[in-house]
Amino acid sequence: QSVLTQSPSVSGAPGQRVTISCTGSSSNIGAGYDVKWYQQLPGTAPKLLIYGNTNRPSGVADRFSGSKSGTSASLAISGLQGEDEADYYCQSYDSGLNAWVFGGGTKLTVL
Amino acid sequence: QVQLQESGPGLVKPSQTLSLTCTVSGGSISSGSYYWSWIRQPAGKGLEWIGRIYPSGSTNYGPSLKSRVTISGDTSKNQFSLELSSVTAADTAVYYCARCLQMPSGTYAFDIWGQGTMVTVSS
Numbered sequence: 001q002s003v004l005t006q007s008p009s010v011s012g013a014p015g016q017r018v019t020i021s022c023t024g025s026s027s028n029i030g031a032g033y034d035v036k037w038y039q040q041l042p043g044t045a046p047k048l049l050i051y052g053n054t055n056r057p058s059g060v061a062d063r064f065s066g067s068k069s070g071t072s073a074s075l076a077i078s079g080l081q082g083e084d085e086a087d088y089y090c091q092s093y094d095s096g097l098n099a100w101v102f103g104g105g106t107k108l109t110v111l
Numbered sequence: 112q113v114q115l116q117e118s119g120p121g122l123v124k125p126s127q128t129l130s131l132t133c134t135v136s137g138g139s140i141s142s143g144s145y146y147w148s149w150i151r152q153p154a155g156k157g158l159e160w161i162g163r164i165y166p167s168g169s170t171n172y173g174p175s176l177k178s179r180v181t182i183s184g185d186t187s188k189n190q191f192s193l194e195l196s197s198v199t200a201a202d203t204a205v206y207y208c209a210r211c212l213q214m215p216s217g218t219y220a221f222d223i224w225g226q227g228t229m230v231t232v233s234s
Contacts, residue, residue, distance in 0.1 A: 002157055034216070034218045036218075036220045036221070038158075038221070044226075045207055045224035045225065045226055045227050046158065046207075046221070046224060047224075048220050048221060048222050051214045051216060051218055051220040052214060052215075052216030052217075052218045055214065055215070055216055057214075057222065089157065089158055091158075091220075091221075097173070097174050098171070098174075099160060099171075099172075099173045099174055100148075100160040100163075100173075101160065102157055102158040102159065102160065103157065104156075104157045105156075105157045105158070
């Protein structure tokens with residue numbers, strides 16, 4: 001059971017917009033700790049997509065955007081492409097555990 | 112270009128100690144700008160942060176493995192290592208080493224990852 005909760009799967013057609021949610025609690029996201037998002041393509045290591053809730057590292061397409069409200073965060077992917085098919089993980093810090101924590105991951109299927 | 116490469120046995124017997132090394136190239140593990148972490152992922156499952164080592168050599172560990180984990184660094188070889196004792200089949204996973212960088216926003220994020228190494232615990 002992950003500290004951060006994500007829906008197991010989401011899907012969308014090419015060109016559509018999808019959102020992936022990440023729900024935490026008052027000891028992590030709700031405490032003001034920022035959220036990161038990672039993309040993991042099949043058989044590869046995760047790649048940083050979003051940090052500081054909303055910021056994209058250099059080289060990440062602006063089709064990816066992040067937001068945060070209360071104890072939850074979301075990753076939005078617009079203009080869906082086949083290459084976006086991957087697992088997506090949120091990550092934050094939990095003060096109760098004194099540890100970095102991940103969500104369980106959401107598998108994105110491009111129809 | 113900083114690169115990380117995990118190495119170590121792919122098969123460990125139950126009750127023994129899992130030992131992995133992460134070799135860092137293109138950057139120094141003693142730089143004050145980074146932390147260095149180990150993260151693991153059982154097959155078909157999510158990511159679990161194991162722990163981190165600071166440039167000073169001090170460490171933090173995740174709560175679930177804290178009693179069995181040791182992370183250490185060797186600045187002369189620009190490597191950091193993971194030891195996980197008393198392993199069971201539940202420790203079978205892909206193990207990643209990763210660099211944790213302080214981003215422009217002030218927060219830290221795992222910006223560079225090794226390719227991962229599969230470790231199976233079996234007799």
